[in-house]
Amino acid sequence: MNASFRAIPSVDAVLRSSSGQAVVERFGRAEATARIRTLLDRERAAAQQGSALRDAEGVGALTLTELETSSTSSLRPVFNLTGTVLHTNLGRALLAEAAIEATVEAMRGAVGLEFDLDTGKRGERDDHLRALVCELTGAEDATLVNNNAAAVLLTLNTLAGHGGGAVVSRGELIEIGGAFRMPDIMTRAGARLMEVGTTNRTHEKDYKAALDEEGISLILKVHTSNYRIEGFTREVAAPALARMAGAAGVPLVNDLGSGTLADLTRWGLRREPSVREAVSEGADVVTFSGDKLLGGPQAGFIVGRKDLIAAINRNPMKRALRLDKMRLAALEATLKLYRDPDRLAERLPTLRLLSRKQDDIEAMAARLLADVSAAAGSGYRVEVAACASQIGSGALPLDTLPSSGLSFRPADGSGGALERLAAALRGLPVPVIGRISDGALVLDLRCLEDPQAFAANLDGLGRGLA
Numbered sequence: 001m002n003a004s005f006r007a008i009p010s011v012d013a014v015l016r017s018s019s020g021q022a023v024v025e026r027f028g029r030a031e032a033t034a035r036i037r038t039l040l041d042r043e044r045a046a047a048q049q050g051s052a053l054r055d056a057e058g059v060g061a062l063t064l065t066e067l068e069t070s071s072t073s074s075l076r077p078v079f080n081l082t083g084t085v086l087h088t089n090l091g092r093a094l095l096a097e098a099a100i101e102a103t104v105e106a107m108r109g110a111v112g113l114e115f116d117l118d119t120g121k122r123g124e125r126d127d128h129l130r131a132l133v134c135e136l137t138g139a140e141d142a143t144l145v146n147n148n149a150a151a152v153l154l155t156l157n158t159l160a161g162h163g164g165g166a167v168v169s170r171g172e173l174i175e176i177g178g179a180f181r182m183p184d185i186m187t188r189a190g191a192r193l194m195e196v197g198t199t200n201r202t203h204e205k206d207y208k209a210a211l212d213e214e215g216i217s218l219i220l221k222v223h224t225s226n227y228r229i230e231g232f233t234r235e236v237a238a239p240a241l242a243r244m245a246g247a248a249g250v251p252l253v254n255d256l257g258s259g260t261l262a263d264l265t266r267w268g269l270r271r272e273p274s275v276r277e278a279v280s281e282g283a284d285v286v287t288f289s290g291d292k293l294l295g296g297p298q299a300g301f302i303v304g305r306k307d308l309i310a311a312i313n314r315n316p317m318k319r320a321l322r323l324d325k326m327r328l329a330a331l332e333a334t335l336k337l338y339r340d341p342d343r344l345a346e347r348l349p350t351l352r353l354l355s356r357k358q359d360d361i362e363a364m365a366a367r368l369l370a371d372v373s374a375a376a377g378s379g380y381r382v383e384v385a386a387c388a389s390q391i392g393s394g395a396l397p398l399d400t401l402p403s404s405g406l407s408f409r410p411a412d413g414s415g416g417a418l419e420r421l422a423a424a425l426r427g428l429p430v431p432v433i434g435r436i437s438d439g440a441l442v443l444d445l446r447c448l449e450d451p452q453a454f455a456a457n458l459d460g461l462g463r464g465l466a
Contacts, residue, residue: 004047009056011036019060027067035063078431079454083403083444085353086392090433092291092298094349096337099296099330106329113325126313128328132335136261137275139286139303143313144331145321149180151287151300152255156189156220158315159251159285159308164217166191167210169202169235172222182222191217201234207241211248219245221254221283223273242282251284251308258393259288259301261338267345267355269391270399275303284308290327292393295350296334297327353447354391354401361445362386362404368451372406375458377465379417380408389446405434405444424464430457 014020014036015029023032039059047053054062080090095103116123126143133142145151160166166186173182173195186193194216196206207219219241238254245252256278265271272293278286285308290299300321302312312318323331337347345351365384373382385407388400410417418441425432425441432454434443448454 013056014059017056017060080447081443083389084392093295098333102329102333138279141306141309142303145300148289148300150321156191158312160217161190165194167194168220238281253285254283256288258292260293295348297330358402371455375461403446408441427464
């Protein structure tokens with residue numbers, strides 16, 4: 001036993017070894033020393049059990065391996081092959097190259113974020129985007145916050161935050177991901193919820209009856225972008241709501257949720273109400289997201305009447321919800337792409353992925369089939385399969401896009417084999433995320449733009465399955 005303990009190297013011996021020096025070079029002496037001490041404690045425990053021990057080089061090599069593993073970021077890039085383009089859990093919209101370049105440039109140094117270079121005095125950060133947003137939406141004024149939930153919260157708190165009545169159709173009291181419920185956010189904002197109509201049918205008379213009551217502050221229209229009621233339904237269109245709101249002397253707030261600045265039918269997608277349309281239909285305030293159909297970073301837009309936007313900007317909550325310089329830079333670059341609609345789908349990843357043709361995706365799947373089959377091994381039958389993509393993040397929830405992908409089925413029919421395969425794919429250097437459906441694991445290739453990198457990434461799949 002004493003001989004075994006004497007074989008354990010000292011901390012200094014490990015640090016002087018070639019592998020120990022590599023650890024110091026990579027992670028610094030303090031972190032290297034702390035991890036070596038931890039490993040040497042484990043070596044002493046192994047000596048008590050009579051197990052084989054590592055020499056100084058071995059301890060140094062293990063130290064390097066463990067520190068490299070622990071230093072890997074948990075926010076890792078993945079291949080999104082789920083078939084959901086705007087996947088909330090995978091980061092929603094991919095940024096355009098112009099937006100990435102603008103963000104990096106803003107990160108590298110100081111910028112005139114809240115400094116007016118013409119006057120030399122303090123400025124407003126929204127000024128960098130205000131004119132551009134108004135140009136693209138037709139609104140009088142605009143302000144920005146960190147997401148659309150914040151935009152709705154801030155707007156309601158400003159316009160109805162002291163118990164003012166907010167009239168909304170029962171059919172529009174939505175819940176979105178993460179248990180975000182419109183009635184709850186209205187309560188938190190300090191507004192008094194005034195439900196009108198029924199789940200499937202709301203009439204003008206319902207709104208008019210509510211507007212006759214005391215203390216009404218606004219009408220809220222919520223675009224039900226994450227679900228659709230069909231059949232015996234009725235809703236009041238925004239222009240009619242705008243007329244009623246104007247007659248009652250209260251603003252109409254239209255929460256578009258996803259929000260788009262372009263006519264999606266141009267790229268073969270179903271029509272979605274645009275922000276410009278909502279403004280032209282008479283909404284006094286329109287709120288929408290930046291990282292969904294718009295294709296930019298996470299942000300919330302509030303556009304509309306100048307006096308109402310000014311009031312929203314005076315709300316002390318605005319400071320807590322504002323955007324940083326990186327996202328402002330990314331948004332400016334993204335919005336400028338909309339000035340050239342003819343090349344928008346080429347430059348904006350969201351539109352590029354949504355408008356990909358099934359034939360092109362199927363051809364890519366066919367080219368990858370042999371490599372993927374070899375990586376999966378004899379335990380799985382891999383085939384090119386037609387599938388259906390979706391937009392995601394609550395946009396056009398019932399619309400699917402014809403797509404193609406690779407389907408894996410266990411050769412022995414074992415259900416557990418699919419879970420093992422899904423885990424092995426997630427364990428690759430760049431995790432691959434697919435979906436299990438109808439007894440198969442499907443990799444929808446709509447969002448795959450680098451098939452060579454994907455194929456090379458599969459080299460370790462066999463080891464993961466083993």
